[in-house]
Amino acid sequence: MVLTPSTMLPLGTLAPDFSLPNVDGKTVSLADFSGQSALLVVFMCNHCPFVKHVAAGLAELGREYQAKGAAVVAINSNDVANYPADSPEQMVHEVEERGYTFPYLYDEDQSVAKAYHAACTPDFYVFDKDQKLAYRGQMDDSRPDSGIPVTGKDLRAALDAVLAGNSVPEPQKPSIGCNIKWKEGNAPAYFQ
Numbered sequence: 001m002v003l004t005p006s007t008m009l010p011l012g013t014l015a016p017d018f019s020l021p022n023v024d025g026k027t028v029s030l031a032d033f034s035g036q037s038a039l040l041v042v043f044m045c046n047h048c049p050f051v052k053h054v055a056a057g058l059a060e061l062g063r064e065y066q067a068k069g070a071a072v073v074a075i076n077s078n079d080v081a082n083y084p085a086d087s088p089e090q091m092v093h094e095v096e097e098r099g100y101t102f103p104y105l106y107d108e109d110q111s112v113a114k115a116y117h118a119a120c121t122p123d124f125y126v127f128d129k130d131q132k133l134a135y136r137g138q139m140d141d142s143r144p145d146s147g148i149p150v151t152g153k154d155l156r157a158a159l160d161a162v163l164a165g166n167s168v169p170e171p172q173k174p175s176i177g178c179n180i181k182w183k184e185g186n187a188p189a190y191f192q
Contacts, residue, residue: 003176004178005120007118010133021106036069036129037069043076043123045078045121046090048178050144058098058152061156065163066101066102074103075113077112077180078181079181079182119191124136129162135158135172
Protein backbone atom coordinates (compact mmCIF):
# COMPACT_ATOMS: atom_id res chain seq x y z
CA MET A 1 0.00 0.00 0.00
CA VAL A 2 1.51 3.29 -1.13
CA LEU A 3 0.51 6.38 0.85
CA THR A 4 -0.44 9.11 -1.58
CA PRO A 5 -1.28 12.71 -0.60
CA SER A 6 -3.75 15.07 -2.28
CA THR A 7 -2.31 17.30 -5.00
CA MET A 8 -3.89 20.35 -3.30
CA LEU A 9 -5.56 21.92 -6.34
CA PRO A 10 -5.33 25.75 -6.11
CA LEU A 11 -8.09 27.39 -4.07
CA GLY A 12 -10.53 29.34 -6.22
CA THR A 13 -10.40 26.76 -9.03
CA LEU A 14 -13.81 26.35 -10.68
CA ALA A 15 -15.30 22.89 -10.21
CA PRO A 16 -14.47 20.88 -13.32
CA ASP A 17 -17.56 19.69 -15.15
CA PHE A 18 -18.70 16.07 -15.04
CA SER A 19 -21.60 13.97 -16.23
CA LEU A 20 -21.35 10.41 -14.93
CA PRO A 21 -23.56 7.40 -14.21
CA ASN A 22 -24.79 6.96 -10.64
CA VAL A 23 -25.26 3.56 -9.00
CA ASP A 24 -29.00 3.87 -9.73
CA GLY A 25 -28.30 4.15 -13.47
CA LYS A 26 -29.20 7.85 -13.72
CA THR A 27 -26.67 10.37 -15.00
CA VAL A 28 -25.55 13.02 -12.53
CA SER A 29 -23.85 16.22 -13.70
CA LEU A 30 -22.15 19.15 -12.04
CA ALA A 31 -25.01 21.31 -13.30
CA ASP A 32 -27.37 19.34 -11.04
CA PHE A 33 -25.70 21.07 -8.08
CA SER A 34 -25.83 24.67 -9.31
CA GLY A 35 -27.33 26.99 -6.75
CA GLN A 36 -26.14 24.89 -3.81
CA SER A 37 -24.49 26.81 -0.95
CA ALA A 38 -21.76 24.16 -0.77
CA LEU A 39 -20.74 21.13 -2.80
CA LEU A 40 -18.56 18.33 -1.42
CA VAL A 41 -16.92 16.14 -4.07
CA VAL A 42 -15.24 12.98 -2.76
CA PHE A 43 -13.02 10.71 -4.84
CA MET A 44 -13.25 7.28 -3.26
CA CYS A 45 -13.64 3.58 -3.97
CA ASN A 46 -14.83 0.43 -2.25
CA HIS A 47 -11.67 -1.52 -1.45
CA CYS A 48 -9.24 1.11 -0.10
CA PRO A 49 -8.49 0.68 3.64
CA PHE A 50 -8.42 4.48 4.06
CA VAL A 51 -11.92 4.79 2.60
CA LYS A 52 -13.16 1.85 4.67
CA HIS A 53 -11.73 3.57 7.76
CA VAL A 54 -13.81 6.73 7.22
CA ALA A 55 -16.86 5.19 5.48
CA ALA A 56 -19.25 5.22 8.46
CA GLY A 57 -18.18 8.76 9.37
CA LEU A 58 -18.55 9.89 5.78
CA ALA A 59 -22.07 8.41 5.56
CA GLU A 60 -23.01 10.28 8.75
CA LEU A 61 -21.37 13.52 7.59
CA GLY A 62 -23.17 13.24 4.24
CA ARG A 63 -26.59 12.90 5.87
CA GLU A 64 -25.89 15.74 8.31
CA TYR A 65 -24.63 18.23 5.74
CA GLN A 66 -27.21 17.37 3.10
CA ALA A 67 -29.80 18.30 5.76
CA LYS A 68 -27.96 21.62 6.22
CA GLY A 69 -28.18 22.41 2.50
CA ALA A 70 -24.87 21.12 1.16
CA ALA A 71 -24.70 18.83 -1.85
CA VAL A 72 -22.49 15.74 -1.63
CA VAL A 73 -21.29 13.54 -4.47
CA ALA A 74 -18.77 10.69 -4.52
CA ILE A 75 -16.82 9.54 -7.57
CA ASN A 76 -15.00 6.24 -8.14
CA SER A 77 -12.31 6.52 -10.82
CA ASN A 78 -10.40 3.29 -10.17
CA ASP A 79 -9.43 0.79 -12.87
CA VAL A 80 -12.02 -1.92 -12.28
CA ALA A 81 -10.36 -4.39 -14.65
CA ASN A 82 -7.52 -4.72 -12.14
CA TYR A 83 -9.60 -3.85 -9.05
CA PRO A 84 -12.94 -5.64 -9.53
CA ALA A 85 -14.00 -4.86 -5.94
CA ASP A 86 -14.49 -1.28 -7.21
CA SER A 87 -16.79 -2.25 -10.10
CA PRO A 88 -20.10 -0.45 -10.61
CA GLU A 89 -21.93 -3.59 -9.45
CA GLN A 90 -19.95 -3.58 -6.22
CA MET A 91 -20.55 0.17 -5.84
CA VAL A 92 -24.28 -0.58 -5.59
CA HIS A 93 -23.60 -2.97 -2.69
CA GLU A 94 -21.28 -0.42 -1.05
CA VAL A 95 -24.02 2.24 -1.07
CA GLU A 96 -26.49 -0.23 0.43
CA GLU A 97 -24.05 -1.48 3.06
CA ARG A 98 -22.80 1.98 4.12
CA GLY A 99 -26.10 3.81 3.85
CA TYR A 100 -24.73 6.56 1.63
CA THR A 101 -27.47 9.10 0.83
CA PHE A 102 -25.48 10.88 -1.86
CA PRO A 103 -24.78 9.94 -5.49
CA TYR A 104 -21.86 7.55 -6.04
CA LEU A 105 -20.67 7.97 -9.62
CA TYR A 106 -18.41 5.89 -11.85
CA ASP A 107 -15.68 7.69 -13.83
CA GLU A 108 -14.81 4.87 -16.22
CA ASP A 109 -12.35 6.79 -18.43
CA GLN A 110 -10.79 8.55 -15.41
CA SER A 111 -11.14 11.96 -17.09
CA VAL A 112 -12.98 13.48 -14.13
CA ALA A 113 -10.28 12.40 -11.67
CA LYS A 114 -7.71 13.99 -13.98
CA ALA A 115 -9.73 17.22 -14.26
CA TYR A 116 -9.84 17.48 -10.45
CA HIS A 117 -6.17 16.44 -10.12
CA ALA A 118 -7.38 13.73 -7.75
CA ALA A 119 -4.57 11.55 -6.49
CA CYS A 120 -5.83 9.40 -3.63
CA THR A 121 -8.82 7.73 -2.07
CA PRO A 122 -10.36 9.42 -0.24
CA ASP A 123 -9.72 12.88 -1.73
CA PHE A 124 -12.06 15.70 -0.61
CA TYR A 125 -13.00 18.96 -2.36
CA VAL A 126 -15.44 21.60 -1.05
CA PHE A 127 -16.79 24.19 -3.48
CA ASP A 128 -18.70 27.35 -2.59
CA LYS A 129 -21.98 28.69 -4.00
CA ASP A 130 -20.11 29.87 -7.13
CA GLN A 131 -18.56 26.38 -7.48
CA LYS A 132 -15.11 27.76 -6.64
CA LEU A 133 -12.77 25.55 -4.62
CA ALA A 134 -12.78 26.62 -0.98
CA TYR A 135 -11.21 23.54 0.63
CA ARG A 136 -9.21 20.52 -0.42
CA GLY A 137 -7.62 18.11 1.95
CA GLN A 138 -8.26 15.63 4.70
CA MET A 139 -11.44 14.66 6.48
CA ASP A 140 -9.57 14.72 9.80
CA ASP A 141 -6.33 13.45 11.38
CA SER A 142 -7.55 9.86 11.75
CA ARG A 143 -5.88 7.12 9.73
CA PRO A 144 -6.25 3.33 9.85
CA ASP A 145 -4.63 1.96 13.03
CA SER A 146 -3.87 5.49 14.33
CA GLY A 147 -6.10 5.19 17.38
CA ILE A 148 -7.54 8.63 16.51
CA PRO A 149 -11.34 8.57 16.15
CA VAL A 150 -12.95 9.60 12.87
CA THR A 151 -14.68 12.92 13.56
CA GLY A 152 -14.49 14.67 10.18
CA LYS A 153 -13.43 17.84 12.02
CA ASP A 154 -11.43 19.39 9.16
CA LEU A 155 -14.11 18.67 6.57
CA ARG A 156 -16.91 19.76 8.92
CA ALA A 157 -15.13 23.05 9.65
CA ALA A 158 -14.72 23.66 5.91
CA LEU A 159 -18.37 22.88 5.15
CA ASP A 160 -19.56 25.01 8.06
CA ALA A 161 -17.48 27.96 6.84
CA VAL A 162 -18.68 27.65 3.23
CA LEU A 163 -22.32 27.26 4.28
CA ALA A 164 -21.95 30.44 6.36
CA GLY A 165 -20.48 32.27 3.35
CA ASN A 166 -17.02 32.47 4.91
CA SER A 167 -13.62 31.47 3.58
CA VAL A 168 -11.93 28.35 4.92
CA PRO A 169 -8.75 29.16 6.81
CA GLU A 170 -5.38 27.83 5.79
CA PRO A 171 -3.28 25.81 6.21
CA GLN A 172 -5.31 22.94 4.83
CA LYS A 173 -3.78 19.49 5.33
CA PRO A 174 -3.72 17.10 2.35
CA SER A 175 -5.77 13.95 2.48
CA ILE A 176 -3.72 10.77 2.46
CA GLY A 177 -4.80 7.41 1.13
CA CYS A 178 -4.22 4.81 -1.54
CA ASN A 179 -3.42 6.17 -4.98
CA ILE A 180 -6.17 6.19 -7.56
CA LYS A 181 -5.72 2.99 -9.55
CA TRP A 182 -4.95 4.40 -12.98
CA LYS A 183 -5.45 2.28 -16.07
CA GLU A 184 -2.28 1.18 -17.82
CA GLY A 185 -0.66 4.21 -19.45
CA ASN A 186 -3.39 6.56 -18.15
CA ALA A 187 -1.70 8.06 -15.07
CA PRO A 188 -1.67 11.84 -15.43
CA ALA A 189 1.55 13.85 -15.47
CA TYR A 190 0.80 15.44 -12.09
CA PHE A 191 0.71 11.98 -10.51
CA GLN A 192 4.02 10.65 -11.85
